[in-house]
Amino acid sequence: MAKARVKVPKKAKKGEVITIKTLIKHKMESGNRKDRKTGKKIPRHIIDRFEAKFNGKLFFASDWQGGVSGNPFCAFTHKVQESGEYEFMWHDEKGEIYTAKAKITVA
Amino acid sequence: MSKVRIEVVDRREFLIVSGGAAAALMAGFVGGAHAKIDPADENAFLQQITKGATPTEGKVKLEMPEIAENGATVPLKVSAESPMTADDYCKSITIISTKNPAAHVCTFHFTPDSGKAWASIRIRMAETQEVWAVAEMSDGSFYIGKTTVKVTIGGCGG
Numbered sequence: 001m002a003k004a005r006v007k008v009p010k011k012a013k014k015g016e017v018i019t020i021k022t023l024i025k026h027k028m029e030s031g032n033r034k035d036r037k038t039g040k041k042i043p044r045h046i047i048d049r050f051e052a053k054f055n056g057k058l059f060f061a062s063d064w065q066g067g068v069s070g071n072p073f074c075a076f077t078h079k080v081q082e083s084g085e086y087e088f089m090w091h092d093e094k095g096e097i098y099t100a101k102a103k104i105t106v107a
Numbered sequence: 108m109s110k111v112r113i114e115v116v117d118r119r120e121f122l123i124v125s126g127g128a129a130a131a132l133m134a135g136f137v138g139g140a141h142a143k144i145d146p147a148d149e150n151a152f153l154q155q156i157t158k159g160a161t162p163t164e165g166k167v168k169l170e171m172p173e174i175a176e177n178g179a180t181v182p183l184k185v186s187a188e189s190p191m192t193a194d195d196y197c198k199s200i201t202i203i204s205t206k207n208p209a210a211h212v213c214t215f216h217f218t219p220d221s222g223k224a225w226a227s228i229r230i231r232m233a234e235t236q237e238v239w240a241v242a243e244m245s246d247g248s249f250y251i252g253k254t255t256v257k258v259t260i261g262g263c264g265g
Contacts, residue, residue: 079222
């Protein structure tokens, strides 16, 4: 259901601080919205944790609440020291985990 | 011993007498993680994350549009001044809303590998309000940055 998109530069210089952009398709149902027909509150269902790892090491994470927009976009930086692989993980409150990967080469 | 007991009684009396925000604020100070605070109370939430300390104004830059036509998705950029070295870095930045149903919007966790204490996200805003960004540094100090956004159409549903 959830589709993730990540934008990571293919190459970087050693020590360069790069910007990584991520986007995932998810309603981020805040639990405050009401169903127009029934008047009942729509139950909360959000992604509450995002993690970014480089070569297995966590370097950035974010905790999200209902105040984060639907289809959450998140951008952050990383200081690149070596070539390797990024792993991005979105943790859904209901236990589902969505992942995306990307590689970078240090010239 | 007896002094301690008197203090406890006083605190309870105070909690019973004073309602709402004041009680929540006190509970935030006294009870720490076990205290239940009103999720919409931005001051109580701020006290909870700073563990009672008052954050210093400055070092945190919060960039948001002056006017947001659609409160469902308002762009936000936040950064904190920090050398981001192994022994001096910004640990986290928490975004706090002063008018949303929940004060806690999100928290960014940084490491020295982040290179910069910078992040960008899009948030929901129920109405025109002030937004706060609180940075926690590796030495345990807290800094705060604020900005106000005018919201034309609220984005929290209803």
